[in-house]
Amino acid sequence: MSTGNMKLVEDLIPPLEMRSNKDPKTYFDTARSNITQIEKYVEISEDAAILDVGCAAGRLAFPFIGRLKGTYDGFDIRKEQIDWATNNITKNYPNFRFTYFDIKNEWMNRSGGTVEGSQFSFPYADGSFDLIIYHSIFTHLMPDVAKQYLAESSRILKDTGSLYITFYVWDRETESCVAHNETQWQFAHQVGECRVHDPERPEYAVSFHRDWIYEEALKNGLHVKNFIQGSWRNARNHGQDYYIFRKHVS
Numbered sequence: 080m081s082t083g084n085m086k087l088v089e090d091l092i093p094p095l096e097m098r099s100n101k102d103p104k105t106y107f108d109t110a111r112s113n114i115t116q117i118e119k120y121v122e123i124s125e126d127a128a129i130l131d132v133g134c135a136a137g138r139l140a141f142p143f144i145g146r147l148k149g150t151y152d153g154f155d156i157r158k159e160q161i162d163w164a165t166n167n168i169t170k171n172y173p174n175f176r177f178t179y180f181d182i183k184n185e186w187m188n189r190s191g192g193t194v195e196g197s198q199f200s201f202p203y204a205d206g207s208f209d210l211i212i213y214h215s216i217f218t219h220l221m222p223d224v225a226k227q228y229l230a231e232s233s234r235i236l237k238d239t240g241s242l243y244i245t246f247y248v249w250d251r252e253t254e255s256c257v258a259h260n261e262t263q264w265q266f267a268h269q270v271g272e273c274r275v276h277d278p279e280r281p282e283y284a285v286s287f288h289r290d291w292i293y294e295e296a297l298k299n300g301l302h303v304k305n306f307i308q309g310s311w312r313n314a315r316n317h318g319q320d321y322y323i324f325r326k327h328v329s
């Protein structure tokens with residue numbers, strides 16, 4: 080909540096097209112419940128440095144407004160969303176900062192993009208974040224980009240930090256759920272190191288095999304601390320699986 084001339088969180092609602100048609104209450108409620116899921120496994124202190132990759136208009140920043148004295152950085156490839164977050168959230172809460180990068184994503188960056196995600200160096204110092212959030216991003220990244228983002232995340236994560244990533248994990252159970260027609264996505268097409276739902280627009284929905292995730296994380300010194308199954312496995316919804324990775328797991 081805010082004080083003085085700062086706008087209240089409830090007044091900081093992005094335009095309809097930037098919130099996937101969610102009504103304002105649902106928009107804030109889903110953000111709260113996503114962050115609550117993370118906090119079941121990660122202690123987030125009030126002076127934490129948080130990075131939200133693929134932050135869109137800053138949906139996941141809202142639960143931290145009024146309680147985070149540290150910093151919240153987000154970046155995305157959609158300029159209008161970043162502009163909105165900067166002109167509204169940052170303007171009222173300057174420790175929340177949003178940056179636009181013109182990175183290619185054939186499905187989501189319709190303007191084309193000038194930077195290859197697989198070559199993109201995150202403009203943040205080594206070991207600078209306590210928590211890095213990827214909510215519904217690796218489900219839209221091709222393997223070469225996902226590998227680069229894992230490497231960069233490991234580099235900029237503090238030794239004590241946590242990395243949260245949601246996936247549609249491909250494993251024996253999901254294979255069986257798909258075979259029984261229980262899921263919204265089928266991921267019937269193997270494209271290189273991932274499976275995709277629609278080969279015409281691969282980044283629309285991407286699934287990685289469980290072994291691929293473990294191996295690629297380990298190559299970057301990241302260990303699985305928690306794995307939580309999402310509801311997409313046996314319901315026709317988007318409830319993604321998620322992992323919490325750490326550099327050291329006790």
Ligand SMILES: C[S@@+](CC[C@H](N)C(=O)[O-])C[C@H]1O[C@@H](n2cnc3c(N)ncnc32)[C@H](O)[C@@H]1O
Pocket residue numbers: 132133134135138139154155156157182183184187196213214215216219220224
């Ligand atoms: C499904 S939305 C999720 C948005 C936000 N994380 C949330 O949970 O509300 C996926 C986001 O990823 C962004 N995105 C796609 N490819 C990206 C990339 N290579 N780097 C950074 N962001 C990317 C999109 O622009 C989009 O805002």
